[in-house]
Amino acid sequence: MSTCSGMGFSTDCRSKINLLFLLYMQVVIRRLPPCLTKEQLEEQLHPLPAHDYFEFCTADPSLYPHLYSRAYINFRNPEDILLFRDRFDGYVFIDNKGLEYPAVVEFAPFQKISKKKLKKKDAKAGSIEDDPEYRKFLESYCADEEKICANPEILLGEIEAKTRELIGLKKNQPSVLFLLQCKGSHLF
Numbered sequence: 001m002s003t004c005s006g007m008g009f010s011t012d013c014r015s016k017i018n019l020l021f022l023l024y025m026q027v028v029i030r031r032l033p034p035c036l037t038k039e040q041l042e043e044q045l046h047p048l049p050a051h052d053y054f055e056f057c058t059a060d061p062s063l064y065p066h067l068y069s070r071a072y073i074n075f076r077n078p079e080d081i082l083l084f085r086d087r088f089d090g091y092v093f094i095d096n097k098g099l100e101y102p103a104v105v106e107f108a109p110f111q112k113i114s115k116k117k118l119k120k121k122d123a124k125a126g127s128i129e130d131d132p133e134y135r136k137f138l139e140s141y142c143a144d145e146e147k148i149c150a151n152p153e154i155l156l157g158e159i160e161a162k163t164r165e166l167i168g169l170k171k172n173q174p175s176v177l178f179l180l181q182c183k184g185s186h187l188f
Helices: 011-020 038-045 079-087 132-150 153-173 176-188
Strands: 026-032 051-055 068-073 091-095 098-104 104-107
Touching: 026 079, 026 098, 038 051, 038 068, 068 079, 079 104
Parallel strands: none
Antiparallel strands: 026 068, 026 104, 051 068, 091 098
16 A cells, blocks of 8 residues: 655555645745745745745734744645645744744645736826815815814813703703602602
């Protein structure tokens, strides 16, 4: 009986691997050093098996202390996935400070390849300052802000008036009046 664990795969094992990995061809390498660049990663992964997609994502500083880079690779041959996993799962990457980062190789949760990024620049990008409606809005916004900030005594008077109004509403509510009447009748 043949096994699929060795380097030489039998035909039965190849068909099993192809069936298993028919849908899962993309892997993700996680827990890479945060300061690692795409070129440095490609250099350390060399020779990389045949692939049709490679994307490197740098670390997001907002996720501190979990700063890790990651890479997505879509392989053409399912056998290459096993060889790649055996070679790089647990592989220790060392950053420029000497810290060790053991990599984790696993199937990507989303197996589709992302679409190519648009090469054409958006014509509207960075043009809001030139828009006449935006300029009018800025002028009216700044003018309103000056009016509000100009006289704090008026603001204080408005706040006190609203407070008095709310207190007056609470005193004249029917439920409050009923409770006051009930208390008054029990006292006499």
